[in-house]
Amino acid sequence: MITGYHISLKLCRYLKLRSFCSNTIPERRRVRSKMDMELKSRDNPVVIKLDSPEFHNIFTQEVVDLKKLFDKYQHEIRIAGGAVRDLLMGHQPKDLDFATPATPQQMKDMFMAENIRMINMSGEKHGTITPRINDKENFEVTTLRVDIITDGRHAEVEFTTDWKLDANRRDLTVNSMFLGFEGNVYDYFFGYDDLKRRRVAFVGDADVRIKEDYLRVMRYFRFYGRISEKPDNHEKSTLEIIKNNVDGLQNISGERIWMELKKILEGSFSGALLKTMLDVGIGKHIGLPLEPNIEELDRVLIRGRHLGLHPMSYLAALLRDMDEVTVLHRRLKFSGYDREMLYYIVEHRENKEAHPHRPLLPYEKLVLNTKIKQKDAVDYVREVLKYRGEEKLLEEFNKWELPRFPMSGKILKDNGVPPGKMYGPIISKLKDIWIDNNYIQTAEDLAKLLPGIIAEIDMRK
Numbered sequence: 001m002i003t004g005y006h007i008s009l010k011l012c013r014y015l016k017l018r019s020f021c022s023n024t025i026p027e028r029r030r031v032r033s034k035m036d037m038e039l040k041s042r043d044n045p046v047v048i049k050l051d052s053p054e055f056h057n058i059f060t061q062e063v064v065d066l067k068k069l070f071d072k073y074q075h076e077i078r079i080a081g082g083a084v085r086d087l088l089m090g091h092q093p094k095d096l097d098f099a100t101p102a103t104p105q106q107m108k109d110m111f112m113a114e115n116i117r118m119i120n121m122s123g124e125k126h127g128t129i130t131p132r133i134n135d136k137e138n139f140e141v142t143t144l145r146v147d148i149i150t151d152g153r154h155a156e157v158e159f160t161t162d163w164k165l166d167a168n169r170r171d172l173t174v175n176s177m178f179l180g181f182e183g184n185v186y187d188y189f190f191g192y193d194d195l196k197r198r199r200v201a202f203v204g205d206a207d208v209r210i211k212e213d214y215l216r217v218m219r220y221f222r223f224y225g226r227i228s229e230k231p232d233n234h235e236k237s238t239l240e241i242i243k244n245n246v247d248g249l250q251n252i253s254g255e256r257i258w259m260e261l262k263k264i265l266e267g268s269f270s271g272a273l274l275k276t277m278l279d280v281g282i283g284k285h286i287g288l289p290l291e292p293n294i295e296e297l298d299r300v301l302i303r304g305r306h307l308g309l310h311p312m313s314y315l316a317a318l319l320r321d322m323d324e325v326t327v328l329h330r331r332l333k334f335s336g337y338d339r340e341m342l343y344y345i346v347e348h349r350e351n352k353e354a355h356p357h358r359p360l361l362p363y364e365k366l367v368l369n370t371k372i373k374q375k376d377a378v379d380y381v382r383e384v385l386k387y388r389g390e391e392k393l394l395e396e397f398n399k400w401e402l403p404r405f406p407m408s409g410k411i412l413k414d415n416g417v418p419p420g421k422m423y424g425p426i427i428s429k430l431k432d433i434w435i436d437n438n439y440i441q442t443a444e445d446l447a448k449l450l451p452g453i454i455a456e457i458d459m460r461k
Contacts, residue, residue: 035205041164041188048192050183054092058083059181062137063096067181073110075102077141078163078186079179081170088177088185088195089227098141099178101161104129107141126157145169147212155212164188171209171216172223173201198233200224206241214248218260221277225267232272242280249285257286258332265311271301274314283318287331292318303389312338313387316345340372344380349387358438360396367402368435369428374402405431406443415447422457429453 058079070077077100083093100107107129111118117132127143144166147155160166163178163186170176173191185192189203200223202209202216210216220242224234249257264273275294277283283292297317304313319325325346329339352362363381370377385394407430409423417426430446430453 033205039204045186045188046184047187048185062133084177084179085174198229210245222264231269246281254332287328304386307386312341348384403439
């Protein structure tokens with residue numbers, strides 16, 4: 001007889017038996033805690049009217065045409081979420097997302113009637129339609145909604161026409177505001193006040209908000225780095241709730257975690273936030289070792305933080321060897337570029353034997369003898385120097401012009417060297433000589449050395 005423990009995850013989902021699967025979180029209807037039930041909201045949600053240059057700059061012709069279209073069909077539309085937060089902070093938003101009471105079907109009917117192409121229809125079940133306006137710019141427009149069933153990763157939603165209910169389902173107060181096209185900022189749950197105080201807080205009950213989607217643990221730290229003015233101004237109660245919920249990250253995909261973690265490590269207070277995340281127990285759920293190398297991280301922060309470290313330098317500091325790099329990559333699934341950078345830093349972060357008159361020489365050799373793309377090798381060596389805090393060498397490396405090795409297989413052939421296995425050792429030896437002589441030798445100079453090098457190789461056989 002097949003038991004629940006033998007049912008594959010895929011079959012388990014199909015049979016709606018997720019509670020039998022050891023690596024899933026059971027579906028649960030949206031919980032309204034006492035805190036949520038008593039949550040205060042503004043009687044008048046309009047808190048300010050924007051008239052800033054940043055606000056006016058968002059009105060491209062495509063944005064204006066989108067608004068005209070919704071006006072024509074008598075559907076309200078507002079700017080939602082992060083763009084509102086950014087504008088209130090005086091930043092120019094990179095992206096605009098929109099919200100509307102119009103249902104996905106009403107939007108599809110409207111866009112089809114106007115011969116407007118829609119793309120990425122996979123978001124429709126969650127209420128998102130993406131029109132391409134003027135065949136130039138795509139906008140995500142999402143129907144107001146509430147989460148009915150959540151499993152810690154996904155939600156089944158129900159559409160609504162109530163702006164406050166939609167704001168109430170969002171993660172952080174500073175992300176729960178809307179912006180009308182006339183400039184009015186609609187803030188139901190005091191996100192504007194929190195933003196002025198540089199406070200990062202969940203909407204309502206933090207424990208419930210996190211259990212709805214455990215990725216919100218990572219989002220908390222990401223937005224803390226964007227909004228807070230101090231590295232250690234967390235509310236103890238929030239960190240305690242996060243600590244009690246970090247196990248839920250085990251069920252979040254590595255790709256989604258890495259998207260958030262990378263942004264954390266690119267933001268303000270990245271080192272301090274990383275240590276706070278480790279303190280609350282996040283590390284083991286995202287692929288970091290049980291005993292990360294905090295001492296090395298502290299050293300790297302002291303000597304290289306002001307140099308603009310890449311996220312991989314922070315992670316490399318916590319890892320002791322290449323095996324730990326492999327484990328972390330297996331969990332977070334880095335891009336090829338990021339993965340190879342992490343391996344590279346761990347491999348080359350120790351002291352290099354320096355030439356008395358050419359301290360940069362070991363790093364020049366790393367680039368010139370690389371088996372990977374030279375452009376990537378240059379990036380990786382630059383990051384190794386940042387990691388080590390070698391500010392003077394970094395400055396010298398940034399000024400260094402990559403020399404072009406003058407020899408090639410064709411030149412060897414033209415000089416009488418028969419094609420074969422000797423080409424590799426000969427080229428390698430000539431390159432070493434060329435590097436050691438500060439790249440002054442021409443192809444003709446190096447060709448004169450061929451008889452001696454060939455004889456030396458023959459003697460080793």
